[in-house]
Amino acid sequence: MIKRLKDLKKTILESQVWRSMFRHDYADTPRNRTLQIMSNVWMHLHPPKVRRHAIRIRFTWCMGGITFLLFLVLTVTGVVLMFYYRPVAEYAYADMKYLQFDVPFGMLVRNMHRWAAHGMVITVWLHMFRVFMTGSYKSPREFNWVIGVILLTLTLLLSFTGYLLPWDQLSIWAVTVGTNMARATPLLGHEGPFAQVAGVTPRYDARAFLLGGTIVGPPTLLRFYVLHCIFLPILASLLMIVHFWRIRKDGGISGPL
Amino acid sequence: MAEAPGRAAVAEKAKAAPKPKIKPIEDRVHCWPYLVRSEYVCSIIITALLMVWSIGIDAPMEEPANPTNTPNPSKAPWYFLGLQEMLVYFDPWMAGVVLPSLIIVGLMVIPFIDINPRGNGYYTFQERKFAVTMFLFGFLILWVSLIVTGVFLRGPGWNLFWPWEVWDPHKVVALTNVDLPYWGPFKVLGNPKIFDVELLGLTLVTLYLIVLPVAFWFWKSKTSPILQELGPLRYGIVAFLFLTMMGLPIKMVLRIAFNIKYLWVTPWFNV
Numbered sequence: 001m002i003k004r005l006k007d008l009k010k011t012i013l014e015s016q017v018w019r020s021m022f023r024h025d026y027a028d029t030p031r032n033r034t035l036q037i038m039s040n041v042w043m044h045l046h047p048p049k050v051r052r053h054a055i056r057i058r059f060t061w062c063m064g065g066i067t068f069l070l071f072l073v074l075t076v077t078g079v080v081l082m083f084y085y086r087p088v089a090e091y092a093y094a095d096m097k098y099l100q101f102d103v104p105f106g107m108l109v110r111n112m113h114r115w116a117a118h119g120m121v122i123t124v125w126l127h128m129f130r131v132f133m134t135g136s137y138k139s140p141r142e143f144n145w146v147i148g149v150i151l152l153t154l155t156l157l158l159s160f161t162g163y164l165l166p167w168d169q170l171s172i173w174a175v176t177v178g179t180n181m182a183r184a185t186p187l188l189g190h191e192g193p194f195a196q197v198a199g200v201t202p203r204y205d206a207r208a209f210l211l212g213g214t215i216v217g218p219p220t221l222l223r224f225y226v227l228h229c230i231f232l233p234i235l236a237s238l239l240m241i242v243h244f245w246r247i248r249k250d251g252g253i254s255g256p257l
Numbered sequence: 258m259a260e261a262p263g264r265a266a267v268a269e270k271a272k273a274a275p276k277p278k279i280k281p282i283e284d285r286v287h288c289w290p291y292l293v294r295s296e297y298v299c300s301i302i303i304t305a306l307l308m309v310w311s312i313g314i315d316a317p318m319e320e321p322a323n324p325t326n327t328p329n330p331s332k333a334p335w336y337f338l339g340l341q342e343m344l345v346y347f348d349p350w351m352a353g354v355v356l357p358s359l360i361i362v363g364l365m366v367i368p369f370i371d372i373n374p375r376g377n378g379y380y381t382f383q384e385r386k387f388a389v390t391m392f393l394f395g396f397l398i399l400w401v402s403l404i405v406t407g408v409f410l411r412g413p414g415w416n417l418f419w420p421w422e423v424w425d426p427h428k429v430v431a432l433t434n435v436d437l438p439y440w441g442p443f444k445v446l447g448n449p450k451i452f453d454v455e456l457l458g459l460t461l462v463t464l465y466l467i468v469l470p471v472a473f474w475f476w477k478s479k480t481s482p483i484l485q486e487l488g489p490l491r492y493g494i495v496a497f498l499f500l501t502m503m504g505l506p507i508k509m510v511l512r513i514a515f516n517i518k519y520l521w522v523t524p525w526f527n528v
Contacts, residue, residue: 036289046292047436049285055292062299069300069491093321100318111311119307132367132392135376135385142368154338163334171317173331177341186526187408192350193526215324221334256376 021171045244047252054253059134063127067155070120070239077113078229085165087225092167117159124155136254144246147239154236161228164221172216175224179216182207329413329426338407341402345415346508363498370491370498395502434518437461441515450489458521461528465504470496473488 012018013025024035034048053059084103085095099106128148131137137145143210164175183189188206195205203213212219247253286292331510333341343352367388375384382389412424438448438457449456474492478484485490511517521528 019365030287033287033289035523041295043289046288048289050292052284052286054293055286057295057299061294065299066303069303070307073304080343089322093390096318107315108308108311111314111316112307114316115314118335128364129396132382133389134378135377135388137368138297138371138374138377139368146365146424149361152364153361159336160334166318167322169322169326169328170317172322172324173328174262175335177331177333178337181340181349181357184349185352185354189354192354212465256377256379257399 010074042214047248050253051255053153053255060253061126061130063123063130067120067123067127070116070123071236071240074113074120074235077109077116078233080109081113082229087165087222089167089221092165092221096129096168097167113162120155121159124152128152141246141250144243144250147243147246151236151239151243154232154239158228158232158236161224161232164216164224165228167221175220179207179210182210211239273435273444330411330415332407332411335404335408338411339403342403342407342411343505346512350526351528356505358499359501363502366494366498370487372486372491391499391502392459399502399505434512434516436519436522437517440517446504454523455521458519458528462521466500470500 023039024032026032037043037046037048040109059099081099084099084106086092089169096110099110103108103109131145160178164171183202183205184192185206186193187195188200189195190200190202190205190207200206202208210223212218212223213215332338340353340357343356346352347356371385371388373385373388375381376388409420412418412422412428413426414428414430416428416430418424418428437443438446438455443457446457451459470493473496474484474489478492487495508520511520519527
């Protein structure tokens with residue numbers, strides 16, 4: 001019996017299908033440890049080896065990793081929410097109620113999306129805090145810090161655009177308060193310094209461009225939906241690719257030189 | 258083995274040189290399993306926490322959006338409440354546009370103005386006191402504490418309420434704030450203007466943002482090696498960002514302790 005099982009295992013492991021997917025076995029050898037990382041597109045975010053101190057949780061706090069994990073959670077739950085949600089003023093709120101009461105696990109998915117979004121804002125700040133306190137932005141990692149700051153801004157913008165989508169009192173007034181700032185933009189906002197010089201009006205200034213009108217209305221909902229689900233995630237993903245790639249190219253995770 | 262003599266020479270040189278405190282770069286471990294396993298455990302813990310939290314606590318949901326019914330107070334999302342809180346002390350063009358942009362740009366230029374090579378890749382306060390102090394002041398004292406104030410202490414009319422106080426929408430707060438030219442000893446100057454621009458504020462802002470850093474440069478740059486290494490351009494950026502950041506606590510003190518609203522009124526903007 002055991003011999004048959006062993007033969008079966010051998011047949012599977014040596015079959016063309018198996019070997020087309022996995023190029024190495026699982027035995028714990030230095031070569032396999034390296035291949036686990038090198039021959040796996042996902043694991044290949046990592047180098048085969050890292051500095052010993054870099055795997056200590058009290059050095060990195062794991063904050064960059066947690067931020068990325070939350071981004072993945074947000075992508076998955078966000079796609080599920082998109083199946084049920086229409087970014088139209090007449091339907092948006094009703095769809096939220098539908099998610100809450102009728103869709104199986106709808107409220108759980110919405111809750112996870114909401115709390116993961118808040119969590120991501122916190123973890124991305126803590127990640128920046130950690131990177132600053134370890135001086136990891138110093139040469140040769142200057143440019144990756146700059147990308148990190150852009151990613152932090154994108155995280156805030158993603159969270160902010162998502163805030164409007166439930167289309168309840170909380171969302172439109174929070175977004176109204178937030179976007180009211182845009183009308184005070186120097187030159188580009190109708191209440192900002194030198195507005196007359198630029199000739200902007202309430203209907204034709206930075207805020208109106210952002211909102212698609214003079215108030216937070218149906219065009220704003222559509223704009224924020226497109227920004228939230230397409231533009232900002234794609235931009236953030238592209239910059240994340242650069243961010244992770246640069247860690248490797250700038251000599252791996254920082255440490256005493 | 259061709260590299261062996263080279264290595265020996267390097268080792269000999271290293272022996273002759275004073276012993277460095279840092280560990281050799283070869284001290285590396287395999288990512289699989291040492292890093293991957295802790296990432297895996299970390300992911301499971303975070304996912305489990307998020308699931309439990311999401312089962313236990315529902316995301317907020319209020320009445321349908323109604324543009325004709327403004328809630329009091331109207332608050333931005335919590336992570337922007339630091340900016341909304343700055344509106345108490347600055348006009349929207351400053352608190353909502355210029356200062357946030359400067360925060361982002363200021364963060365981006367940090368690696369280029371912090372030319373101290375020490376403290377790269379490990380925790381230290383001793384070796385980079387100025388940088389760490391500035392960052393902690395900006396992040397913890399200003400950003401985080403303003404958010405906490407905005408979230409927990411601001412009620413109707415954006416008035417301050419302690420957590421044990423009832424949010425009374427009819428709370429009366431006397432508006433006793435005055436602009437600087439009409440405050441205390443400055444009254445005797447009679448608020449002189451040129452092209453409708455207040456001269457007192459113009460003088461103060463010029464003194465603060467231009468004369469002060471330039472004078473400091475000429476006073477210290479001859480004797481301070483740090484300033485010499487920074488050079489005039491980097492020094493100028495550091496000084497501008499530092500003084501702009503300090504502008505917030507200065508205006509907070511002026512407003513809270515002395516009831517001063519604007520330092521400088523012009524036809525186009527007020528500071």
